Amino acid sequence: MENRATDTTPALEVRGLYAAYGQEPVLENISLSLTQGQWTAIVGPNGGGKSSLLSVVIGSLAPLRGELRILGRPSLAQRQAGSIAYMAQQERMEWDFPISVSDTVMTGRFGLMRHDPLWRRLLPQRWAAPIHRQAVEEALDAVDMTDMAARPIGELSGGQKKRVMLARALAQRAPILLLDEPLAGVDPPSEALIMATLERQRRAGRTIIMVTHDLSGARRYADQVLLINRTMFGMGTPETMLSDSMLARLATGSPPAPSGGFHAAA
Known part of the structure; x- marks a missing residue:
């Protein structure tokens, strides 16, 4: 943490x-x-x-x-x-937006990415620094969503969406949830x-x-x-x-x- x-x-x-x-x-x-x-x-x-x-x-x-x-x-x-990492009751997300589970969880790292060099912040998410990719992988594993990392979030059930939102909070590695x-x-x-x-x-x-x-x-x-x-x-x-x-x-x-x-x- x-x-x-x-x-x-x-x-x-x-x-x-x-x-x-x-x-x-x-x-x-x-x-x-x-x-x-x-x-x-x-x-x-x-x-x-x-x-x-x-x-x-x-x-x-x-x-x-x-x-x-x-x-x-x-x-x-x-x-x-x-x-602090926060998981809202109702996430303000466009669930039909074509974004994957993994990329959704990566958004939890955006606040921490401001400490990265500017050149790295301009790269696509798949080239994010190893610390960010590792945090996302660990968070997906924690909620048993690794196998669905590439799936569009719009295809998930209600319970799976909640698990992704929890993973996004966990990916921040904050001491307080x-x-x-x-x-x-x-x-x-x-x-x-x-x-x-x-x-x-x-x-x-x-x-x-x-x-x-x-x-x-x-x-x-x-x-x-x-x-x-x-x-x-x-x-x-x-x-x-x-x-x-x-x-x-x-x-x-x-x-x-x-x-x-x-x-x-x-």
């Missing part, structure tokens, strides 16, 4: 974060600290601000106020350094493969931050669960956060007092 700080530095640290779309608040007073190398599942109702939190982290939504640090540094600097509903609309085999792939990434030391409605998957794989419904309802073990009582409070918008299972950043 590239651009990793010391293991004791929080992967993501948020203090007093507020955000809105126009006049509509979407996040209120979010404060948290996520340890490197852990898998955090973000759970909450539709419209509760889960995806908005990821949008703030990647820089597509400017916060009204609050502080955000990534691996101990200002968020903009870490985004520019390639410390942000995933917005990576299991939405996928078939059971692809779902199992995606979760197994993410588990391997976590074991390799990557930080996984995943928005999900899959509570059974969160219970099985996540190290911790963050509950959000515009404000922060709690962060703790899956057993505590996904209990019936906590989920009922989350659904009704009644945050518990900061005690028991509630663990905000210190």
